[in-house]
Every structure is written in C-alpha cells, then in structure tokens.
Amino acid sequence: MAGSDPLVARPVSNQESEWTSSSVLTDLLGNFWVAGLAIVIMGVSGCGKSTVAALLAGALGCSFIEADDYHSQANKAKMSNGIPLSDADRVPWLESLRDAIGDRLDRGEDVAVSCSALQLKYREILRAADRSYNPGDYVTCRVKFVCLRASAEVITERMQRRSDEGKHFMPASLLQSQLDLLQINDAEGITEVDATVRPDDIVRDTIAQFREKLASTVPPCF
Ligand SMILES: Nc1ncnc2c1ncn2[C@@H]1O[C@H](COP(=O)(O)OP(=O)(O)OP(=O)(O)O)[C@@H](O)[C@H]1O
Ligand SMILES: O=C(O)[C@H](O)[C@@H](O)[C@H](O)[C@H](O)CO
Secondary structure (H helix, E strand, O other): OOOOOOOOOOOOOOOHHHHHHOHHHHHHOOOOOOOOOEEEEEOOOOOOHHHHHHHHHHHHOOEEEEHHHHOOHHHHHHHHOOOOOOHHHHHHHHHHHHHHHHHHHHOOOOEEEEOOOOOHHHHHHHHOOOOOOOOOOOOOOOEEEEEEEOOHHHHHHHHHHHHHOOOOOOOHHHHHHHHHHOOOOHHHOOEEEEOOOOHHHHHHHHHHHHHHHOOOOOOOOO
8 A cells, every 4th residue: 555644534444643743733623524425336347337437536525446447458458358357367457446545544545436346346446445345334435336237228328339339448248247246245245336317416316325434525416
C-alpha cells in the first residue's frame, strides 16, 4: 500500500500506535471522524461500469479510478486477442487497484471505481484497501460494490457497437467468459441494478444507498 498521511485519522485495526499518532489532529477536530467510501461499480465487460462510475465521481466531486487504466500492456494485448485473463493475470492488477483505492481512503476521501470484480476472491483483494477490513465483515467495510446487470443480448450489442466504432479493446467474443465467472454471494449484500435504465438514475439510487456513509457533501438534487 502506498504511503499514508500521518496527519489524517484513519481506521487501522489492531494497531493502537497508529491511533495515537493521529490523536493530536483528532483532538483538534473534536473527535471528528475522517473517513471515505469507495464505491466500486462492477459487472461484466460492457455493462456500463465506466459510464456510471465516471458520472458518480462527477456527482460526488470525488476521484474516479478506471480499472482498465491499471492493466498491463500484456493483459490488454491478451484481451484484445480474445483470450480471457487468468487469475495470475488479474491478481497484480487488482492489487494495484487496491493500493490506489487505499490511498484515497487513507486520506478520508470518497472514490468511485469502475472494475469488473467478477468473483468474491477478486473483491476481497479490493476490500483490503480498507485497512480495518476483517474478511467477511462486509457491512463495516468501506469498499462497497454495486453490480450492473443486463441480458447477454443487450451487452453484446453494446460491446459490438463500441468495437465497431474503434472505442474499446475488449471484443464481444469475451462476454461469455465474463458471464461464466460472475458470482455474487448473498452474504455480501451487493445491490444488483438494472443496467438498462438511464445511467443518471443508477447514480442517483447509488448515492441514496450510501448517503450516510459518504465523506463527500452530497448535492441537494441527490
Ligand atoms: N445505461 C446505459 N444505457 C445505454 N447504453 C449504455 C448505458 N451504460 C453504458 N452504455 C453504453 O454501453 C457501452 C459500454 O459502456 P461502458 O464502456 O461504460 O461499459 P464497461 O462496463 O465499463 O465496459 P468495460 O468493462 O469493457 O470497460 C458504451 O458504449 C456506453 O455508452
Ligand atoms: O476481469 C477481467 O476479465 C478484465 O479485467 C475485464 O473485466 C476488463 O477489465 C474489462 O471488462 C474490459 O474493459
């Protein structure tokens, strides 16, 4: 994880010394709790993650992390050639994303993230961006997921159009491999959203869901 700011109060489990190092600032702030929330818009390729996460970041005035920007050239070349990534390809990518998310949370900032996060084991890597996360304690974890869902037909058409317009490297032929991997456990409490409604509506509902946990000042229109 990248260096943390010692001036910012942040939750670090089982490390009392970390608490005391930030106690001066905490006292100055009158025990005000500085914390951020990471909202990861997840789902298979082409479901609309980047579109929704970018709008969400704009609405909250927070930063936006696009997971595709963190892929190695080798990963992108593989996907462009119609070969699904393996776990070995995904783990370093997810770890770099975890560190980028952790930087924001350490600073008490919210962040909107677009990442497929198709499997529990991948999401667990991202949840570790919250240093106080205890595996399985999904309720208190400050990395939250919203899954966009649409039929294979709708998504294939979106991906095809995007490829035809030369706008994206991911071929529609990889959609089935993504659908095969997508798995959500009920215990995770992940909201599944209809990805065919207007992106603005998804953003509004997402903000409503997490309003109390966000560090950002939510505009009155939400
Ligand atoms: N709610 C929506 N309704 C209609 N079209 C949408 C919607 N959301 C996204 N799109 C369109 O679908 C296509 C795929 O969207 P987007 O690139 O955001 O998906 P993605 O999940 O981020 O894909 P990838 O994971 O492959 O990067 C884009 O052309 C986008 O404009
Ligand atoms: O987990 C994966 O299989 C990949 O990372 C993909 O999901 C791509 O990142 C993305 O969907 C293409 O844009």
